[in-house]
Amino acid sequence: MGLESYFEDFARRDWQETVPDGTVRLAIVGIGGFARNRALPAIDASDYCETTVLVTGSPDSSLEIADEYDVETVSSYDDFLEGDATDAYDAVYVATPNATHGEYAVAAADRGKHVLCEKPLDTTVQRARATIDACDDAGVTLMTAYRLQLEPSVRRTRELIEDGVIGDVVQIHAGFSNPLLEQAGPESWRLDPDLSGGGALVDLGVYPLNTIRFLLERDPIAVTATTHSTDEAFADVDEHVAFQLEFPGVVTASCTASYNSHPTSGLRVIGTEGLVSVSSPFGGVVPHDIYVECGDVGMEYGGAPGDEVLEEFDYFGYCILTGTEPEPDGEDSLRDIVAVEATYGAAASGKTVEIPSLE
Amino acid sequence: MGLESYFEDFARRDWQETVPDGTVRLAIVGIGGFARNRALPAIDASDYCETTVLVTGSPDSSLEIADEYDVETVSSYDDFLEGDATDAYDAVYVATPNATHGEYAVAAADRGKHVLCEKPLDTTVQRARATIDACDDAGVTLMTAYRLQLEPSVRRTRELIEDGVIGDVVQIHAGFSNPLLEQAGPESWRLDPDLSGGGALVDLGVYPLNTIRFLLERDPIAVTATTHSTDEAFADVDEHVAFQLEFPGVVTASCTASYNSHPTSGLRVIGTEGLVSVSSPFGGVVPHDIYVECGDVGMEYGGAPGDEVLEEFDYFGYCILTGTEPEPDGEDSLRDIVAVEATYGAAASGKTVEIPSLE
Numbered sequence: 001m002g003l004e005s006y007f008e009d010f011a012r013r014d015w016q017e018t019v020p021d022g023t024v025r026l027a028i029v030g031i032g033g034f035a036r037n038r039a040l041p042a043i044d045a046s047d048y049c050e051t052t053v054l055v056t057g058s059p060d061s062s063l064e065i066a067d068e069y070d071v072e073t074v075s076s077y078d079d080f081l082e083g084d085a086t087d088a089y090d091a092v093y094v095a096t097p098n099a100t101h102g103e104y105a106v107a108a109a110d111r112g113k114h115v116l117c118e119k120p121l122d123t124t125v126q127r128a129r130a131t132i133d134a135c136d137d138a139g140v141t142l143m144t145a146y147r148l149q150l151e152p153s154v155r156r157t158r159e160l161i162e163d164g165v166i167g168d169v170v171q172i173h174a175g176f177s178n179p180l181l182e183q184a185g186p187e188s189w190r191l192d193p194d195l196s197g198g199g200a201l202v203d204l205g206v207y208p209l210n211t212i213r214f215l216l217e218r219d220p221i222a223v224t225a226t227t228h229s230t231d232e233a234f235a236d237v238d239e240h241v242a243f244q245l246e247f248p249g250v251v252t253a254s255c256t257a258s259y260n261s262h263p264t265s266g267l268r269v270i271g272t273e274g275l276v277s278v279s280s281p282f283g284g285v286v287p288h289d290i291y292v293e294c295g296d297v298g299m300e301y302g303g304a305p306g307d308e309v310l311e312e313f314d315y316f317g318y319c320i321l322t323g324t325e326p327e328p329d330g331e332d333s334l335r336d337i338v339a340v341e342a343t344y345g346a347a348a349s350g351k352t353v354e355i356p357s358l359e
Numbered sequence: 360m361g362l363e364s365y366f367e368d369f370a371r372r373d374w375q376e377t378v379p380d381g382t383v384r385l386a387i388v389g390i391g392g393f394a395r396n397r398a399l400p401a402i403d404a405s406d407y408c409e410t411t412v413l414v415t416g417s418p419d420s421s422l423e424i425a426d427e428y429d430v431e432t433v434s435s436y437d438d439f440l441e442g443d444a445t446d447a448y449d450a451v452y453v454a455t456p457n458a459t460h461g462e463y464a465v466a467a468a469d470r471g472k473h474v475l476c477e478k479p480l481d482t483t484v485q486r487a488r489a490t491i492d493a494c495d496d497a498g499v500t501l502m503t504a505y506r507l508q509l510e511p512s513v514r515r516t517r518e519l520i521e522d523g524v525i526g527d528v529v530q531i532h533a534g535f536s537n538p539l540l541e542q543a544g545p546e547s548w549r550l551d552p553d554l555s556g557g558g559a560l561v562d563l564g565v566y567p568l569n570t571i572r573f574l575l576e577r578d579p580i581a582v583t584a585t586t587h588s589t590d591e592a593f594a595d596v597d598e599h600v601a602f603q604l605e606f607p608g609v610v611t612a613s614c615t616a617s618y619n620s621h622p623t624s625g626l627r628v629i630g631t632e633g634l635v636s637v638s639s640p641f642g643g644v645v646p647h648d649i650y651v652e653c654g655d656v657g658m659e660y661g662g663a664p665g666d667e668v669l670e671e672f673d674y675f676g677y678c679i680l681t682g683t684e685p686e687p688d689g690e691d692s693l694r695d696i697v698a699v700e701a702t703y704g705a706a707a708s709g710k711t712v713e714i715p716s717l718e
Contacts, residue, residue, distance in 0.1 A: 170599060170620040173532045173613065177629060224583035224711070228609045240529060242611035244603050250587045252601035254532065254613035261529040262633050262652065270536060274621050293621065350711035352583070 003292055006160055007301040010288055011152040013311070014159075020048065020321035024114070026313075027053035027089035029080065029104045030096035031062050033184070034118075038284070039093060040069050042309035048317025053089045055080040055104075081107050091320060093145070093313075094118060097195040098202070102127045105142070109134040114141040116316045119206055120340070121333035123197030128337050132330035143316050143326035144333040148211045150311035151286050156301075157269070157276050158215050165294055167273030169216060169251050174208035176265040176282040177258035186233050199237025201227070201340055205257035207282040208267065210336050212245070212253045214327075215269065219335055220245040220253070222354050225347040231260055243343045284308075331358065362651055365519055366660040369647055370511040372670070373518075379407065379680035383473070385672075386412035386448035388439065388463045389455035390421050392543070393477075397643065398452060399428050401668035407676025412448045414439040414463075440466050450679060452504070452672075453477060456554040457561070461486045464501070468493040473500040475675045478565055479699070480692035482556030487696050491689035502675050502685035503692040507570045509670035510645050512637050515660075516628070517574050519635055524653055526632030528575060528610050533567035535624040535641040536617035545592050558596025560586065561699055564616035566641040567626070569687075569695050571604070571612045574628065578694055579604040579612070581713050584706040590619055602702045643667075690717065 026049050028035055043049045053073040056062045066074045073085045077096075081103070091114035094104045102122040105115045115135055121128040121144055135142035148154050161169060180190060180203075189195040190203055213219060225243035229235060239260050245253040265282035269275060274294035279287055288303035319326045339355050346353040385408050387394055402408045412432040415421045425433045432444045436455075440462070450473035453463045461481040464474045474494055480487040480503055494501035507513050520528060539549060539562075548554040549562055572578060584602035588594060598619050604612040624641035628634060633653035638646055647662035678685045698714050705712040 166621065170617055171534060171536070171601060171615040173534060173615065173625070173627075175530060175532060175613075175627075175629070177530070222585075224585070224603065224709075226581075226583070226603065226605055226611055226711075228611075230609050240609065240611070242530060242603055242613055244583065244585065244601055244613065246585055250589050250599065252585055252587075252599070252615065254534075254601055254603065254615055256530040256532065256611065256613055256629075258529055258629070261629050261631050262525065264629060264634055264652070266532070266627065268532075268534075268625065270534070270615075270617070270620050270623060272620050275623055293623070350583075352585075352709035 003165070003294060003297065003299045006156050010156065010301060010303050011306050014155060015315060016318060018322060020318060022321055023048055023050045024317040024320050025050055025052040025088065025090045027055055027080070027085070027092045029055040029092050029094045031056045031065065032095060035095045036065060038309045039095065040065065042307055043313050044069055045307070045310050046313045046317060048321055049313045053085050080104070083111070086111055090114060091116060097189040098197050099123045099195045102131045105131045106134040109138040109140050112138055112140060114320050116143045116145055118145045119210070119333055120197065120202065120337050121330055125334065125337055125341065128330070128334045132334065135330060141320050141326065142330040143319065144328045144330060145312060146210050146328040146332065147308045147312040148207060148281065149214050149328050150315050151281070151308040152306060153278050153281060153286050153288050153290055154211055154214065156290060157278055160276055160292060161215055161269065165292065166269065166271030166275055168249070169269055169271045171270045172212055172251065172253040172268065174212060174253060174267045175256035176204045176207050177261040178204055178263050178283070179261065180259040181233055191233060191237055193236050196237060198340065198344065199234060199239060200257040200259040201238055201241040201243070201343060204259065205241050205243065205255060206336055206340065208253070208255040208257070209245070209339055210332070211267065211281065213335065216247055216251060218247045218249065219357065220247050220339055220355050222246040222352050223339065223343045223346045224352050225343045227347040234259060241347070243346070334358065362524065362653060362656065362658045365515050369515065369660060369662050370665050373514060374674060375677060377681060379677060381680055382407055382409045383676040383679050384409055384411040384447065384449045386414055386439070386444070386451045388414040388451050388453045390415045390424065391454060394454045395424060397668045398454065398672070399424065401666055402672050403428055404666070404669050405672045405676060407680055408672045412444050439463070442470065445470055449473060450475060456548040457556050458482045458554045461490045464490045465493040468497040468499050471497055471499060473679050475502045475504055477504045478569070478692055479556065479561065479696050480689055484693065484696055484700065487689070487693045491693065494689060500679050500685065501689040502678065503687045503689060504671060505569050505687040505691065506667045506671040507566060507640065508573050508687050509674050510640070510667040511665060512640060512645050512647050512649055513570055513573065515649060516635050516637055519651060520574055520628065524651065525628065525630030525634055527608070528628055528630045530629045531571055531610065531612040531627065533571060533612060533626045534615035535563045535566050536620040537563055537622050537642070538620065539618040540592055550592060550596055552595050555596060557699065557703065558593060558598060559616040559618040560597055560600040560602070560702060563618065564600050564602065564614060565695055565699065567612070567614040567616070568604070568698055569691070570626065570640065572694065575606055575610060577606045577608065578716065579606050579698055579714050581605040581711050582698065582702045582705045583711050584702045586703070586706040593618060600706070602705070693717065
């Protein structure tokens with residue numbers, strides 16, 4: 001198969017095997033910046049989802065946005081937990097602060113609703129397991145909102161790797177930096193470890209972590225790490241993190257994340273026979289720029305970005321409508337939470353920490 | 360100062376303040392692949408150096424190359440050590456296997472000859488110090504052959520960083536892979552730790568290490584590392600290494616090197632206000648491709664590669680002719696040797712290892 005064939009029909013939905021009927025009615029729980037600016041427009045454009053309920057801490061201030069997207073029901077968090085508008089939605093998209101994900105996800109599952117939950121599933125292994133168990137017990141679909149797994153650049157990269165185009169993967173470099181204070185200000189819940197579970201590692205570093213696990217279809221077995229905070233605003237969470245993961249098959253991944261440097265991201269996978277490099281994979285609007293080298297041949301694809309959030313919601317809707325198990329399931333996030341805990345342990349101890357297997 | 364001003368007269372010799380008279384006559388000690396293919400042609404094209412003596416293990420087989428470059432004297436290692444042709448050269452370029460560097464460098468210094476020594480200066484701290492001391496005692500110039508420090512892409516990158524164009528440096532990614540077996544075969548002395556002092560880290564990883572030290576003008580204070588060897592040929596030295604350096608001022612550098620993956624190299628420096636990325640900095644023929652981002656502005660320079668080995672020899676000759684102390688001096692290599700020892704210690708122990716200061 002020629003290299004260029006990987007670039008044909010670049011944004012193809014390789015996950016789609018049929019065209020299901022109907023749409024999934026969503027309650028959006030937590031109307032923060034990402035929900036407003038990315039999720040609601042994506043769902044509006046989606047084939048398989050629609051927004052029917054908004055759940056927010058300040059229902060009055062969300063009426064305008066409800067109006068904009070023709071959403072009939074706006075509910076408070078408490079009313080939602082008490083069962084308000086239960087008949088008006090089939091599934092929830094949980095986009096509240098991290099430590100509260102489980103509460104809303106479990107409440108929804110207990111009412112037989114499917115769950116799309118922002119990453120991480122929760123801030124502790126124990127609570128993340130409780131969400132997984134609640135969805136299992138209720139027989140509902142649980143997906144973690146790893147939008148990168150639906151991003152065509154990442155999916156094409158995985159195909160190239162799977163097919164051995166670059167030989168055996170040897171070393172990976174990946175990083176993601178995004179200045180939090182400029183974007184969310186010093187009052188952001190992300191600076192409160194009780195709500196966030198951590199700083200740059202939890203919020204940004206999880207993108208390289210999860211994407212590399214997705215690309216390699218392997219879990220890391222050990223980690224070393226360094227965290228730093230110098231700006232006072234980051235006194236309670238990691239401002240910068242550099243961590244080095246070790247995967248089975250003698251693969252290392254050198255990863256970084258930062259809450260306080262120039263916004264950028266990168267991913268470079270080096271194998272025995274070639275390399276794949278993705279420009280700006282993690283920033284949310286991903287230019288479809290992939291550079292592949294294989295032996296003496298180099299080839300670049302440069303296409304316009306798509307909307308990976310739309311892809312994500314359509315995939316979620318598709319999974320529910322067709323009874324497909326989502327690949328980014330609850331366990332996928334649980335594995336990241338375990339790796340994140342090990343990474344913080346490595347940073348605190350200055351030692352290599354083994355990452356326990358879930359099996 | 361505009362961003363583009365850094366790219367003007369890209370290959371300018373900012374180190375050159377005068378035009379010295381004369382040339383430095385060189386004895387090339389060790390006629391391996393690099394000496395033949397890169398050093399001899401570069402010296403031939405050099406303004407301030409000329410080759411007058413070849414010192415080799417097999418003088419007969421070097422007569423042809425001596426003829427090609429009009430070199431009158433070809434000597435054996437033993438004859439060189441005994442003082443053969445001492446009047447025919449002013450300085451030596453030592454390019455023998457690593458563990459023998461010191462022997463030839465010290466012999467030359469003891470005769471009052473200047474020394475350009477391939478990196479590392481030697482394979483142990485103690486022997487590297489002996490070379491530095493011998494050159495100090497003799498009052499001769501000692502330079503380590505860190506060609507990257509004379510590479511215009513690296514020098515321009517340092518200027519950008521020094522001027523604060525990208526703010527404070529936060530995180531660096533750098534890697535260098537070069538398949539040894541394809542290039543030097545399984546009999547290479549580089550696979551014998553007694554001669555090489557180590558594998559991918561010593562031979563390739565030292566490029567990111569030294570270049571980052573040069574760019575930051577700081578020494579690393581701690582390191583974590585992982586080494587791997589799976590191919591039988593690399594039973595005695597590291598085939599792959601991933602190491603993470605910590606520098607004063609809260610800077611981390613995530614580095615990799617590999618003797619057994621697709622040949623490639625990369626360097627990406629992320630600061631609080633921007634980033635600099637150099638394409639293929641370490642492979643020996645460096646495309647003058649630098650990409651700089653500063654706030655919302657990105658700018659790329661793409662020029663033809665120069666010959667950094669020519670730059671290196673001209674710089675060495677210039678330093679001798681003008682009495683200038685070379686920046687890549689003996690201590691520069693000693694600091695790398697100390698960091699390399701710490702890195703192997705970190706890999707062996709699975710712990711963060713502090714890198715002792717030379718001061």
